[in-house]
Amino acid sequence: MTGPDRFVDLPEGPRICYRVEGPDDGVPVLLIAGLGLDLTSWPRRMVEGLLDRGARVVVFDNRDAGCSTRVRAPSPSPLHSVLGRPGPDSYDLGDMATDTVGLLDHLGIERAHVVGMSMGGMIGQTLAARHPDRAATLTSIFSTTGRRRVGRVAWSSLVRMGGPPARTVEESVRRHLAFLRHIGSAVFPPDRAEEVAWATGLWERAGGVRARSGVPRQIGAIHASGDRTRELARIGAPTLVVHGDVDLMVHPSGGRATARAVPGARFVEIEGMAHHLAPGVVDRLAGLIGDHTARVRI
Template sequence: MPADRFADVPAGPRLCYRVEGPEDGPTLLLIAGLGLDLTSWPQRLVDGFTGHGFRVIRFDNRDAGRSSRIATPSPGRLRQLLARPRPGAYDLGDLAADTIELLDHLGVGRAHLAGMSMGGMIAQTVAARHPGRVATLTSIFSTTGNPRVGRPARSTILRLAKGPARTAEESAERHLSLLSHIGSKTFPPDEALERAWATAVWERSGGVNPGVPRQISAIQSSGDRTAELRRITAPTLVVHGDADLMVHPSGGRATAQAVPGARHVEITGMRHHLAPGVLDRLVELTTELAHTAETPKTRTGGTR
């Protein structure tokens, strides 16, 4: 297993990351979703990318995994329900700045980006604000911030309204319960693997994570980003499931419509989970995008 490494970035947070794959391969940066750590990208997926020659970097966003917790009060449930972030709350732009500063720390001038859910929003923001740093963009079951699209199902909102788990066992049970709702019968999860993963995340992250409400606030603070997405110039792939109960498929469609020239792939039966049955397809699609976008510069290491 690759070692956790740490980078103290100028914006303040200490970011935890891992690097795998050939040192001279094009860099693929994977950005995790809401409350998730870098291990939420399955090892089989990472191995698929490194097998195609990518140098894969995964990292914990601020307020997740082993990266810094931000010393500001979390918004209460009422603020979250009313989408009224606390004054001074960080937003997706700050999370995008963390991403750029991690690339700077690693000496990576240009990278392929792939993000899921909130990670897709961060990747979109990086691509819009730092076009020279992004070789390609893959946005996975994400959305634009437009409140009329990508909304979670009411049944999902009710499940997310519960307070945080207090033990590793409770956290694992909560994860499996939510997964039984937002996961797919077409692409079922490996329950034993998911239980082991949830338990390991609890231990790796040090138990209760108070940062999730702040990440929710970051999304809410950023509002509708549709106009910003129109500035993206990187070749873009938007992947979504047609049965997603966490981010409605309209979010993926709106993202693809906003980004000029984006390719939209809607996978029948896929929901809001990187299930074993979709991993090979995601590797294929992302690799194909990178190869299609190659130039002589990137073939000689320009994405490093």
């Protein structure tokens, strides 16, 4: 996203950083980023695809990411994270959905098309279930229900997520590229230059060594929320669920379970797509989202 960072101090909540692009009278499309990602994680080409359809695109940094507030609470221990147990003072996905509704309130947006990827998909699901009047449609991209038997992260990915935080921007970029080589797709490879620029920008926007300091607490929020399958049955917004068939971060069973849980949801599995918004899939995703949102007028 281009444009300046803006901020809102939510009542009894964190300070949220956001950006808005598109006409003031455009159809609101809210993009919710995933675990440890910031508002710049949405590919420019994908955003432009939505803008070309007349959207007013809103992106933001979740709490504990980007330029938004770092929560003053202990991080779950590595053991808690591996065992899937939240920390003693964990917030949950409901709190993050409340942050999101607070941002919509601040912007004067009564209803929006809600799009979330990975953890952002979980936040979007929770928003649509608990605040049905705010979600015109829901699009959940490579996400899951919280049920332990579905959508599990591969052990090979889990092992690579461990270790101490990077101490320099060069180390952070190297780690990002190495992790992307693991979870990425040979069918839809990443653009290395774009990934270097994004990882460098993430480090600089989020204050260097603190850039990923909130990730354990965000993981704790997912664990604290548990199995949300029954809650997803309350979603009334038209729902599109998109997943790749080679995802090593959220197994494709998570996407299928999400589509089964949400009444009337449409499931699209993209062959060769991994847990990454690669250049080869962003046009298709923008088209899927644009067609899905066009069915409901706001």
